Amino acid sequence: MKKEIAILGSGFSSLAAACYLAKAGNNVTIYEKNSTIGGRARQLKRDGFTFDIGPTWYWMPDVFERFFADFGKKPSDYYELIKLNPAYQVYFGIQDFITISDNMNTIAATFESIEKGSGLRLKKFMKTAQDNYDIAIKDLVYRPGVSPLELVTLQTASRVGQFFSNISRDIRKQFNNPKLVSILEFPVLFLGAKPSDTPSFYSFMNFADFGLGTWHPKNGMYSVILGMEQLARELGVTIHTNAPVDKIEVFQKTATGVWVNGKYIKADIVLSGADYHHSEQLIEPQHRAYSEAYWDKRTFAPSSLLFYVGLDKKLEHVEHHSLFFDVDFDAHAASIYDHPEWPKEPLFYASFPSKTDENSAPQGKEAAIFLIPLAPGLEDTEALREQYFDKIITRLEQLTEQSVREHILFKESFCVNDFIKEYNSYKGNAYGMANTLLQTAFLRPKLKSKKVKHLYFTGQLTVPGPGVPPSLISGKLVSELIEKNN
Numbered sequence: 509m510k511k512e513i514a515i516l517g518s519g520f521s522s523l524a525a526a527c528y529l530a531k532a533g534n535n536v537t538i539y540e541k542n543s544t545i546g547g548r549a550r551q552l553k554r555d556g557f558t559f560d561i562g563p564t565w566y567w568m569p570d571v572f573e574r575f576f577a578d579f580g581k582k583p584s585d586y587y588e589l590i591k592l593n594p595a596y597q598v599y600f601g602i603q604d605f606i607t608i609s610d611n612m613n614t615i616a617a618t619f620e621s622i623e624k625g626s627g628l629r630l631k632k633f634m635k636t637a638q639d640n641y642d643i644a645i646k647d648l649v650y651r652p653g654v655s656p657l658e659l660v661t662l663q664t665a666s667r668v669g670q671f672f673s674n675i676s677r678d679i680r681k682q683f684n685n686p687k688l689v690s691i692l693e694f695p696v697l698f699l700g701a702k703p704s705d706t707p708s709f710y711s712f713m714n715f716a717d718f719g720l721g722t723w724h725p726k727n728g729m730y731s732v733i734l735g736m737e738q739l740a741r742e743l744g745v746t747i748h749t750n751a752p753v754d755k756i757e758v759f760q761k762t763a764t765g766v767w768v769n770g771k772y773i774k775a776d777i778v779l780s781g782a783d784y785h786h787s788e789q790l791i792e793p794q795h796r797a798y799s800e801a802y803w804d805k806r807t808f809a810p811s812s813l814l815f816y817v818g819l820d821k822k823l824e825h826v827e828h829h830s831l832f833f834d835v836d837f838d839a840h841a842a843s844i845y846d847h848p849e850w851p852k853e854p855l856f857y858a859s860f861p862s863k864t865d866e867n868s869a870p871q872g873k874e875a876a877i878f879l880i881p882l883a884p885g886l887e888d889t890e891a892l893r894e895q896y897f898d899k900i901i902t903r904l905e906q907l908t909e910q911s912v913r914e915h916i917l918f919k920e921s922f923c924v925n926d927f928i929k930e931y932n933s934y935k936g937n938a939y940g941m942a943n944t945l946l947q948t949a950f951l952r953p954k955l956k957s958k959k960v961k962h963l964y965f966t967g968q969l970t971v972p973g974p975g976v977p978p979s980l981i982s983g984k985l986v987s988e989l990i991e992k993n994n
Contacts, residue, residue: 510534511994514766514775516753519547520976521966522781523736524575524983530743531579532991534777538745539768541752541932545737547781548931548938549976551730552816554918556870559816559877560730561922563976564859565698565829566723567716568645571977572732575984579739586735588726590864595722596829598694599907600687604834607827608691610721623685630718633682633692633711638719641712649978652985653950653971675710676703690833697881700809700942700974702841707945722829724864729976756780756790756963763791763963777962777990781983784953784969786932797958807947809939809974810844810881811924815897818917819874825908828863832856832900834907840881848883850892856880856900873917884935888924897921939975940968948973955986956993964990 511534515522518540530536544550548562566572572583583589593610600606606622609615612634620627679692693703695713725731737747748768755767756778763778780787785803788796835853843851859877862869869875878900897919905912924936941947953970957963966986968974 511776513777515779517781518545520979521983524980525987526745528987530745536745538747539751540749546733557818557875560728568977587731590724592722597827598831637711637715641715644712649972673708675706678708762961779964781966783932785934807942808937809942811884811936812938813880814922815878817876817919819915821915830858844883854880884937893921943973
């Protein structure tokens with residue numbers, strides 16, 4: 509029977525869910541509070557420059573292919589992909605960097621040149637990582653987190669030890685060079701926790717990195733959002749922007765609709781792809797499944813300080829994706845997870861999309877995005893933003909041996925306060941809830957409300973977890989749960 513479904517938010521998970529639910533024959537309407545769609549994956553345009561405000565990494569292309577295939581489509585029907593070579597570069601000091609290629613053999617040779625014997629050890633490590641990827645991404649993550657029994661398979665039974673060891677310990681057993689260790693620990697940061705708190709099974713992220721490669725959608729990650737929007741509209745989804753949901757109406761423990769800009773809109777099903785904590789604030793306290801104490805005790809993925817910078821020249825000695833690990837990795841991680849504070853010496857990431865995509869900047873100019881991971885909930889002031897911009901630009905100039913500061917045309921920033929204002933993000937987190945052992949699968953906040961009938965959730969704070977590919981999967985999982993239960 510056709511149902512009226514109201515969806516809060518228009519990020520990856522909401523758009524994915526909308527597509528599946530519309531395909532199943534429902535009337536689906538998306539309500540987005542901001543003026544453009546995409547949730548955290550929005551776009552900034554200024555003076556001929558174009559920046560992805562949110563995600564800039566395109567990993568796990570098979571997940572995107574699987575999503576579009578569910579509708580008889582391919583990603584290439586909606587956007588063009590470019591495989592990056594090199595995938596990225598990691599700086600450890602002046603004229604001291606490691607370049608990660610686009611294929612496993614070259615990467616193994618790079619490792620071998622740095623630490624004798626590490627090339628073969630890397631290939632062995634990657635074989636396990638690929639096996640884990642096949643189990644996790646092709647199977648386990650497509651389960652809705654309803655029961656712990658979802659994790660019990662013949663394959664996982666043989667890997668139970670990998671849930672009680674951690675990535676950091678495993679890598680250090682096999683690799684001694686601290687630079688190689690840092691590179692191998694880097695991918696799990698996308699899961700939102702320290703490598704020492706991330707189960708060994710999550711080595712599948714290393715296969716996502718070295719095995720499947722790093723890609724760039726032409727015109728940026730927002731091209732994926734626009735492709736999903738086109739698909740959604742083709743399927744009959746209605747999308748309203750500048751349409752914040754003020755309240756989720758609950759009558760006799762059943763969600764009956766939403767209030768948008770002060771107007772009540774009836775719905776048979778309400779699905780929120782907005783921040784989970786915020787979504788529960790839209791219903792009365794007695795209907796909330798999770799208390800403030802619950803949220804406060806969760807391990808959240810970092811927030812971020814981001815800068816979007818237009819430069820009047822092309823930069824040298826940097827790649828499309830460049831990581832700056834020239835300071836203490838563990839000290840920065842401790843300032844995020846152990847004793848939340850602004851890091852004294854921050855690691856940072858830089859993206860220069862105009863290295864690959866001529867549409868990102870005017871000819872002869874460079875678009876630059878800088879990101880510093882931060883603990884959520886920190887004080888956020890303009891003075892602090894300026895202080896940290898100065899820190900990273902000074903280091904960028906030193907490490908790449910070129911002037912940058914004097915070539916800045918403009919810069920815009922985005923930090924904790926903006927994540928709260930723009931996305932109602934809990935404590936200003938950027939990536940949702942971390943995938944630690946006690947926050948995996950059935951231990952995460954549920955897709956289906958435990959207290960309110962016909963109320964569902966999707967996105968980074970629920971199953972399966974943080975990141976763009978998991979968000980696509982989350983949309984599929986919740987749509988299947990809605991169809992099953994209604």
